[in-house]
Amino acid sequence: MLAIYRRELQSYFFSPLGYVFMGSFLFVSGIFFAFGNIMSVSSSFGTMLSNVSFIFMLVVPILTMRLMSDERRTKTDQLLLTSPVSLWSIVVGKFFAACTVFLLTLVLTGVYVIILSAYGSISFGEVFVNYLGFFMTGCCMIAVGLFISTQTESQVTAAIATFGAILLIYLMDSIVSVISINFIGVVLEWLSLFSRFSDFTNGILNISSTIYMITFSAVFLFLTVASVEKRRWSEG
Amino acid sequence: MIEIKNVTKRYGTKLAVDDVTFTINKGEVLGFLGRNGAGKSTTMNIVTGYISATSGQVLVDGMDILEEPRQAKRCIGYLPEQPPLYMDMTVEEYLYFVCDIKEVRKRNQKAHLEDIYELVKIADVRKRLIKNLSKGYKQRVGLAQALVGNPDVIIMDEPTVGLDPRQIIEIRRLIRDLGHNHTVVLSSHILHEVSDVCDRVVIINNGKIVAQDSLEHLTQGIGEGVRMMVRVVGPEKPVQRLIRNVPGVSLAEPMGMKEPDSMDFMVESAPGNDVRRPLVNALVSGGYSLLMLRPMDVTLEDIFLQLTSESSEGGN
Numbered sequence: 001m002l003a004i005y006r007r008e009l010q011s012y013f014f015s016p017l018g019y020v021f022m023g024s025f026l027f028v029s030g031i032f033f034a035f036g037n038i039m040s041v042s043s044s045f046g047t048m049l050s051n052v053s054f055i056f057m058l059v060v061p062i063l064t065m066r067l068m069s070d071e072r073r074t075k076t077d078q079l080l081l082t083s084p085v086s087l088w089s090i091v092v093g094k095f096f097a098a099c100t101v102f103l104l105t106l107v108l109t110g111v112y113v114i115i116l117s118a119y120g121s122i123s124f125g126e127v128f129v130n131y132l133g134f135f136m137t138g139c140c141m142i143a144v145g146l147f148i149s150t151q152t153e154s155q156v157t158a159a160i161a162t163f164g165a166i167l168l169i170y171l172m173d174s175i176v177s178v179i180s181i182n183f184i185g186v187v188l189e190w191l192s193l194f195s196r197f198s199d200f201t202n203g204i205l206n207i208s209s210t211i212y213m214i215t216f217s218a219v220f221l222f223l224t225v226a227s228v229e230k231r232r233w234s235e236g
Numbered sequence: 237m238i239e240i241k242n243v244t245k246r247y248g249t250k251l252a253v254d255d256v257t258f259t260i261n262k263g264e265v266l267g268f269l270g271r272n273g274a275g276k277s278t279t280m281n282i283v284t285g286y287i288s289a290t291s292g293q294v295l296v297d298g299m300d301i302l303e304e305p306r307q308a309k310r311c312i313g314y315l316p317e318q319p320p321l322y323m324d325m326t327v328e329e330y331l332y333f334v335c336d337i338k339e340v341r342k343r344n345q346k347a348h349l350e351d352i353y354e355l356v357k358i359a360d361v362r363k364r365l366i367k368n369l370s371k372g373y374k375q376r377v378g379l380a381q382a383l384v385g386n387p388d389v390i391i392m393d394e395p396t397v398g399l400d401p402r403q404i405i406e407i408r409r410l411i412r413d414l415g416h417n418h419t420v421v422l423s424s425h426i427l428h429e430v431s432d433v434c435d436r437v438v439i440i441n442n443g444k445i446v447a448q449d450s451l452e453h454l455t456q457g458i459g460e461g462v463r464m465m466v467r468v469v470g471p472e473k474p475v476q477r478l479i480r481n482v483p484g485v486s487l488a489e490p491m492g493m494k495e496p497d498s499m500d501f502m503v504e505s506a507p508g509n510d511v512r513r514p515l516v517n518a519l520v521s522g523g524y525s526l527l528m529l530r531p532m533d534v535t536l537e538d539i540f541l542q543l544t545s546e547s548s549e550g551g552n
């Protein structure tokens with residue numbers, strides 16, 4: 001798994017993808033920071049992160065689109081799947097690599113926190129919780145993107161589908177509120193990741209939301225493994 | 237070494253591989269022959285555990301590839317039809333990565349790779365990005381990848397497709413070298429591709445095994461002495477009549493003039509009946525000069541025709 005993780009991480013920085021991700025993330029969050037915090041003299045970091053969370057739609061596809069699809073297109077999955085490594089370690093290694101790039105980017109945004117702390121008092125504990133929530137939400141999105149990337153050989157298709165899926169999750173709260181059928185509402189509410197995220201942006205470390213997010217990621221990793229496994233049995 | 241038992245693979249309604257059973261013996265070089273679309277790649281993908289069969293079983297050293305995949309996969313090095321290369325890595329980075337996933341110990345990796353560079357002759361490109369290599373080199377890096385971890389069995393799917401003649405000779409020489417201390421399986425749709433490297437061939441057609449035997453046995457029936465080309469100085473019709481009258485000759489067909497004043501004939505005779513001596517004697521005593529006599533290439537098509545027409549001999 002370590003080998004898969006390392007190779008994947010390396011390829012983010014050997015190709016433009018890693019830099020495009022970091023660059024666009026830092027750019028957009030920088031704008032939000034400038035307008036949301038500095039111009040409006042607010043020190044609420046959580047509000048800023050929550051405003052900037054729409055960015056997942058745009059940047060997560062960059063991170064996940066080629067994770068599995070490209071292995072299939074170039075047939076390198078034949079090397080991985082005929083080697084003595086388990087499918088789980090392939091999937092998890094890739095997932096962690098993408099999460100690591102995301103984490104590194106978040107660490108860079110720590111500069112904003114330092115700037116804020118120079119101008120006003122902020123609670124580092126609260127900021128940490130904000131970050132944790134943001135990071136875990138991002139990881140959930142990455143798991144969704146990874147799953148979608150196994151469904152196709154085309155990066156572009158994977159990117160567009162991931163964009164769509166995250167948009168849907170983003171809008172889930174509004175969708176749930178207009179659906180009156182109880183059962184569907186319950187299911188969709190489970191998918192409503194961003195309502196959980198809002199706990200964290202308020203600075204509350206909610207254990208159940210934390211567990212929820214870990215479970216959410218795990219479910220999509222499981223679906224990823226299952227769909228690769230299924231394809232080996234059917235089409236090939 | 238590897239037992240393939242009643243393996244079937246179905247794609248929708250199409251049977252890509254139909255109840256295939258054969259054994260790969262330890263130490264042999266096995267050729268896996270079949271036309272395009274016969275089911276070679278599918279079979280190899282199943283044997284190496286890349287895809288699963290619809291039914292049937294593959295045992296590697298007694299271990300089921302699906303039930304004990306880690307142990308079983310450790311015994312096999314696989315070079316698929318398209319070498320599984322990461323274009324954005326250098327040769328060296330790539331092979332270290334393969335070492336990691338094939339569980340070669342860290343401290344042995346360097347020496348192990350040196351041996352492989354030596355064997356497949358890629359030491360001079362080890363720092364190059366794979367995407368910048370020529371097709372021949374890519375194929376060799378692909379082969380290097382299959383050798384990592386020193387697996388007992390090397391499986392290669394059409395290893396010479398798309399290479400130029402010189403590269404083909406190189407790869408074939410490599411395969412022969414590998415055969416000295418590995419079990420090797422290679423697939424091909426060209427008979428002469430396997431005839432000079434393989435001990436035994438398995439022939440697959442429409443997903444079914446139609447023959448498995450040593451090459452000598454398979455080509456015996458239609459090999460040397462059975463169909464040959466003779467070039468004779470003399471008029472077409474009388475010479476043809478003369479050849480036809482030689483005992484044992486079943487067919488004599490003119491094939492046109494390839495050399496001034498001479499005529500080429502294709503001569504066929506019954507299997508196991510060497511007509512060369514009586515034929516030459518008859519020509520000489522008829523006063524015709526013989527310029528050339530050579531066996532005609534046995535093609536895979538010939539063997540197929542033979543095997544499918546004489547079904548009693550097939551599948552044995």
Ligand SMILES: Nc1ncnc2c1ncn2[C@@H]1O[C@H](COP(=O)(O)OP(=O)(O)O)[C@@H](O)[C@H]1O
Pocket residue numbers: 235236247250251252270271272273274275276277278279
């Ligand atoms: N993924 C697939 N989906 C549907 N049919 C397939 C697939 N892969 C192979 N086939 C079919 O199975 C047959 C055998 O293919 P293959 O094993 O690639 O043949 P070969 O390697 O001998 O050329 C072909 O007819 C091919 O069309």
Ligand SMILES: [Mg+2]
Pocket residue numbers: 273276277278317393394
């Ligand atoms: Mg093939």
